[in-house]
Amino acid sequence: MRYVQLRAFHYVAICGGFSRAAEALFLTQPAISDQVRKLEDEYDVLLFNRAKKQVTLTQQGQSLLEITHRMFDTEQQALDLLSESKALRSGTLRIVVDSAHHLLHVLGRFRERYPGIKITVRAGNTETVISSLFAYDADLGVLGEIPESREFEILRLNSTPIIAFVAGSYPLAGRRSVTMEELAAHPLIMRERGSKTRHKLEAMAQSQGVVLKPTIEAEGREAVREIVASGAGVGFVSSAEFGHHGRLAPLRIEAPEMMMDEALICLRERSGGKLVRAFWSIAEQFRMGD
Structure with a gap:
């Protein structure tokens, strides 16, 4: 098993196709297809269903995607650690909220302190917030129900x-x-x-x-x-x-x-990220001020 094969698989899975994965990785589609085929052949598994020009994950592919999500997120955290000062000068922080109202003051303070960071805020209900965090489509979430899962770090807002x-x-x-x-x-x-x-x-x-x-x-x-x-x-x-x-x-x-108990949450395994920690720290200051 090679890193390039796992990376090719991961990008096909998250991008939804071989062509899009090739564009994201600045490679050709045949190169991406070859890496995925070699991975499947070496371990005698089928990771994608390829039918009518649509690519969907098999059950084994879905299980592997959960692992590669953690693998590449850990890799990103390592890069952040090795370039800590740079991590807080650039990058993107993704937040999905059931209501942005609860974060307005925090967002303003964060922008003042870290003007180089791009922030994306997407709206959704509680189910969307939870699923986005588990799918690594968001770094932080705000929702109107405190989750019971121990997989989350939780900061009660109000x-x-x-x-x-x-x-x-x-x-x-x-x-x-x-x-x-x-x-x-x-x-x-x-x-x-x-x-x-x-x-x-x-x-x-x-x-x-x-x-x-x-x-x-x-x-x-x-x-x-x-x-x-x-x-x-x-x-x-x-x-x-x-x-x-x-x-x-x-x-x-x-x-x-x-x-309605509004809370800021993140996956516990991702709570050590520099941008997440920086935003969390500012939110704690507002919370203590309340």
Whole structure:
């Protein structure tokens, strides 16, 4: 087994094809194909299904990809260690969040301290955050539910209750609170399945003998906000994420408080990366300041 063979396999797997892997590695497609074929032949395994010009991983290929993810990530950490000063002057930090609101101050401070670092922030629900971290598609995540897995390092950011909200012109806008029974009688604008906010809300309603059915199901918090702002119905969000919006009116839900615990997380095995540690340190400072 040679390093170049594993590298060729890894890039075909993460890029989704031999041509894209060749472009990423600045090699020819035949060279990439040859390295993967030699790896398969030497160990008498099939790593990719090649059918109708589509390349997909076999079960053995998927298992090997999990190993090469760790292998090449460890290699990157070694490079970061050997060039520590350079690591904090350039590079990319990838963050996937269920809401960027919880990191605004941290992002600003990080940019001031490390202006050469490129930051990408991608939105997603809790399932997206977890899967992105395990797939090495993100370095850090922010989510509204504390994961139980010991594979994560966790920094709690805040804990706030779920509230309802409506457009300023909506009939409920003059109210301070609303019951679950009343909510069930209105058009409900809810996040996609997989959203912890939605899961907690539905579970609480069920415990009170109420069924909440979404009239509109929208992917992402901002989509829900805009639909609600148009007057289409009632939306839900944690109070910390509601912010200050002249177009919208918050409503307390008359039920035991449903708390959303926002946390910054990363895979424990990747917590030693220079960029991750630098961002984490700044987030801890804000947390202590709270």
